[in-house]
Amino acid sequence: MSIEQLGITVLWSFLYGYLIVASIDFGAGFYAYYSRISGLESVIAPVISRYLSPVWEVTNVFLVFFFVGIVGFFPETAYYYGTALLIPGSIALVLLTIRGSFYAFANYGAKHNSFYLLAYGATGLLIPASLSTVFTISEGGFLSVQGNRVVLLLEELFYSAYSWAVVLLAMSSVLFISSTFLTYYAARANDARALEQMRRFALWGGIPTIISSLFVFIALRNHNLEHFRRTLDVWWMFGLSLVSFAIAVWLIWRRKSYGVAFVMVMLQFAFAFFGYGISHLPYLLYPYLTVYGGATNPAMGRALVVAFVAGFVLLVPSLILLLRLFLFNARYVRGELS
Amino acid sequence: MATVDWSRGLTEMTLAFHILFATVGVGIPVFISLAEWMGIRKKDAHYSLMARRWARGFVITVAVGVVTGTCIGLQLSLLWPEFMRLAGNVIGLPLFMETFAFFFEAIFLGIYLYTWNRFSNPYIHWLLTLPILIGSSGSALFITTVNAFMNTPQGFTLENGRLTHIDPLAAMFNPAAPSKVAHVLSSAYLTAAFLLAMIAAFAMLRGRMDDYYRKSIRLNMTAGLLLAALTIGIGDMSARFLAQEQPEKLAAAEWHFDTGSRAPLLIGGQVDPETQEVTGALEIPWALSLLATHRSDGVVAGLNEFPKDEWPPLYVHYLFDAMVVIGFYLLAVPVLFVALLRLKRRHAYNRWMLAAILAGGPLSLLAIELGWFYAEVGRQPWILRGYMRVSDAATTNPHVSVTFWLFAGLYAVLGIVCLFVLVRLFRNKPAELELQTRRIIL
Numbered sequence: 028m029s030i031e032q033l034g035i036t037v038l039w040s041f042l043y044g045y046l047i048v049a050s051i052d053f054g055a056g057f058y059a060y061y062s063r064i065s066g067l068e069s070v071i072a073p074v075i076s077r078y079l080s081p082v083w084e085v086t087n088v089f090l091v092f093f094f095v096g097i098v099g100f101f102p103e104t105a106y107y108y109g110t111a112l113l114i115p116g117s118i119a120l121v122l123l124t125i126r127g128s129f130y131a132f133a134n135y136g137a138k139h140n141s142f143y144l145l146a147y148g149a150t151g152l153l154i155p156a157s158l159s160t161v162f163t164i165s166e167g168g169f170l171s172v173q174g175n176r177v178v179l180l181l182e183e184l185f186y187s188a189y190s191w192a193v194v195l196l197a198m199s200s201v202l203f204i205s206s207t208f209l210t211y212y213a214a215r216a217n218d219a220r221a222l223e224q225m226r227r228f229a230l231w232g233g234i235p236t237i238i239s240s241l242f243v244f245i246a247l248r249n250h251n252l253e254h255f256r257r258t259l260d261v262w263w264m265f266g267l268s269l270v271s272f273a274i275a276v277w278l279i280w281r282r283k284s285y286g287v288a289f290v291m292v293m294l295q296f297a298f299a300f301f302g303y304g305i306s307h308l309p310y311l312l313y314p315y316l317t318v319y320g321g322a323t324n325p326a327m328g329r330a331l332v333v334a335f336v337a338g339f340v341l342l343v344p345s346l347i348l349l350l351r352l353f354l355f356n357a358r359y360v361r362g363e364l365s
Numbered sequence: 366m367a368t369v370d371w372s373r374g375l376t377e378m379t380l381a382f383h384i385l386f387a388t389v390g391v392g393i394p395v396f397i398s399l400a401e402w403m404g405i406r407k408k409d410a411h412y413s414l415m416a417r418r419w420a421r422g423f424v425i426t427v428a429v430g431v432v433t434g435t436c437i438g439l440q441l442s443l444l445w446p447e448f449m450r451l452a453g454n455v456i457g458l459p460l461f462m463e464t465f466a467f468f469f470e471a472i473f474l475g476i477y478l479y480t481w482n483r484f485s486n487p488y489i490h491w492l493l494t495l496p497i498l499i500g501s502s503g504s505a506l507f508i509t510t511v512n513a514f515m516n517t518p519q520g521f522t523l524e525n526g527r528l529t530h531i532d533p534l535a536a537m538f539n540p541a542a543p544s545k546v547a548h549v550l551s552s553a554y555l556t557a558a559f560l561l562a563m564i565a566a567f568a569m570l571r572g573r574m575d576d577y578y579r580k581s582i583r584l585n586m587t588a589g590l591l592l593a594a595l596t597i598g599i600g601d602m603s604a605r606f607l608a609q610e611q612p613e614k615l616a617a618a619e620w621h622f623d624t625g626s627r628a629p630l631l632i633g634g635q636v637d638p639e640t641q642e643v644t645g646a647l648e649i650p651w652a653l654s655l656l657a658t659h660r661s662d663g664v665v666a667g668l669n670e671f672p673k674d675e676w677p678p679l680y681v682h683y684l685f686d687a688m689v690v691i692g693f694y695l696l697a698v699p700v701l702f703v704a705l706l707r708l709k710r711r712h713a714y715n716r717w718m719l720a721a722i723l724a725g726g727p728l729s730l731l732a733i734e735l736g737w738f739y740a741e742v743g744r745q746p747w748i749l750r751g752y753m754r755v756s757d758a759a760t761t762n763p764h765v766s767v768t769f770w771l772f773a774g775l776y777a778v779l780g781i782v783c784l785f786v787l788v789r790l791f792r793n794k795p796a797e798l799e800l801q802t803r804r805i806i807l
Binding site: 083084085107111120121125126128331345348 | 424427432433434436439440442443446449451455457458460461462463464467472473475478479480528531532760761762765771775783786
């Protein structure tokens with residue numbers, strides 16, 4: 028494996044990690060707000076709060092890790108995406124900032140302030156929508172490069188079917204991933220009412236997820252035929268994704284092993300996400316930037332890989348400890364430990 | 366205003382806002398750890414309660430620090446794409462490591478906050494403060510080496526616009542790194558000591574007399590004494606570094622135009638940039654030579670050695686002076702306090718002393734701002750000293766002014782709400798009340 032491939036694999040894996048943990052977090056914010064306005068707060072809120080409280084800060088770091096890593100491994104991305112994404116990037120940042128800080132204010136400061144919770148819940152759907160436009164832009168056709176200037180064609184982006192299909196997929200995935208996880212968490216907490224509620228969200232959430240992913244494929248075919256052809260080369264990954272999805276929904280439908288069901292959802296998104304990623308290569312930004320043209324020098328590449336391995340050795344045991352204390356500790360999940 | 370000015374304005378605003386929370390985020394964990402350890406060691410519930418209360422306020426400032434740190438991290442690429450394209454190749458390593466350190470801290474902070482009653486051995490919970498401390502100070506260390514690199518870049522060769530001979534470690538351990546890192550860390554710890562003492566002093570001035578507050582002030586001022594002395598010592602080290610490696614920055618701060626020995630130190634005053642005449646300044650003979658070289662006849666390079674278009678703005682003089690004055694104030698307060706404590710115990714907590722401690726909180730934050738503005742403005746016109754000017758690094762996107770106002774609104778809301786939440790947190794739950802509910806009666 029060349030250093031470019033290694034770099035992009037590592038970064039893509041982190042982005043996948045962010046996709047999962049952030050979706051849980053974003054969706055939970057939405058459900059928390061929904062449960063307050065629909066009077067179900069006492070049912071769902073404790074489950075959500077017990078999961079989110081210790082891990083919210085970790086979620087954010089996955090994202091920071093990704094964009095610092097991509098500038099490190101592929102400095103050219105800073106130039107192209109940095110110039111083009113000023114406005115959408117700033118909007119995403121403002122939303123992330125509001126979300127992170129208002130979560131802390133609501134959770135540690137004023138527990139019963141509905142406005143803080145609204146800020147938290149609404150941003151949970153808007154952030155994935157705004158972040159997902161980066162994927163859209165990477166398909167090409169939305170940037171014009173004239174000499175030293177990179178310009179984002181906002182109008183093209185706004186009227187593109189592909190762009191909206193991706194936004195739809197991002198938002199429905201967030202709700203689906205989150206609800207399947209919270210179903211599992213509620214089951215572990217032996218909280219029958221919360222379980223029922225989250226299970227219903229999970230079953231309904233599956234439908235738009237699958238429909239919008241079909242949309243994405245169709246729109247991609249119209250937008251970037253070359254990429255669409257390459258996705259067909261790895262058709263089996265998308266097939267496995269669909270199988271995992273079917274198993275997950277079936278398990279939740281039959282009220283069986285919610286844990287396995289959530290693992291299946293993770294696999295569903297892993298296959299689809301990596302299938303998408305592999306077929307996207309070698310382009311980082313179609314057609315201007317590839318992993319080979321945009322990579323950093325070998326000396327820095329090696330240093331980053333060494334730093335990454337060392338960091339990984341440090342982080343994995345810490346993450347396992349975090350999960351054991353809060354996710355896999357039945358007494359904590361049931362709310363018996365403070 | 367041109368795009369580059371808006372970009373500078375937005376970066377300045379984000380950093381000025383972020384640095385307050387970042388400094389608190391680096392400094393406070395040290396004191397949480399210290400207080401929890403003393404509480405276990407001395408079996409004194411007051412100190413344990415301090416750790417709990419500080420941690421509760423800390424997590425709110427950390428949240429704001431995290432999100433604004435995310436902002437500046439991404440804004441570097443959004444506003445200075447040309448710089449990141451070049452710098453990413455050379456200084457990407459510590460940027461990358463900073464996120465690891467921060468990741469490490471985030472994980473253990475999550476664990477720490479929710480496991481107060483989990484372990485039967487209290488030292489296990491205390492041990493969790495160590496990775497938090499290592500993570501927060503570590504991320505400060507890594508990110509400061511990046512800033513140091515902008516001042517004294519090395520570890521690469523630029524040939525016809527192409528980078529060759531790249532050495533990431535040499536870039537990271539550049540000449541500015543040691544003094545900068547040391548100054549950033551010690552001043553963050555010092556600021557934390559004053560902010561925590563400020564809260565206790567405020568409570569005592571409002572008539573709360575519990576021993577809890579006295580212990581808090583005593584702990585923080587004792588630490589503050591050591592840290593202020595350390596910070597000033599390291600400041601001296603920084604001045605010597607500047608004289609050797611970045612003389613134009615020191616010369617601009619001191620309005621020192623002509624190279625010469627026995628250079629005087631100027632405090633305050635006014636300068637005429639055309640005639641280079643200084644009026645109304647307090648002049649301490651030989652002091653600049655002493656500061657820069659530790660010898661009274663040492664030669665200090667003047668600004669006239671450098672082309673005029675490479676001069677930093679001359680107003681950095683005031684930033685530098687104000688920072689140094691506050692530095693000495695922050696030393697004087699704990700010296701006086703500890704002296705009073707030693708001589709006549711009961712007078713140490715008098716109103717004047719408490720007011721002086723109270724003022725130390727905002728002043729220490731002000732000194733952090735002044736120091737960073739001096740560090741950044743003093744590097745102008747360079748973004749990468751000697752290689753790339755700020756004006757060549759900015760984005761070509763014409764919409765920066767929109768984002769400037771967007772973020773201005775965001776920081777205003779965030780600053781106000783954060784202050785409001787913090788004040789409420791400490792006011793609605795005074796320490797006495799918590800001592801009662803936790804049945805600590807001493």
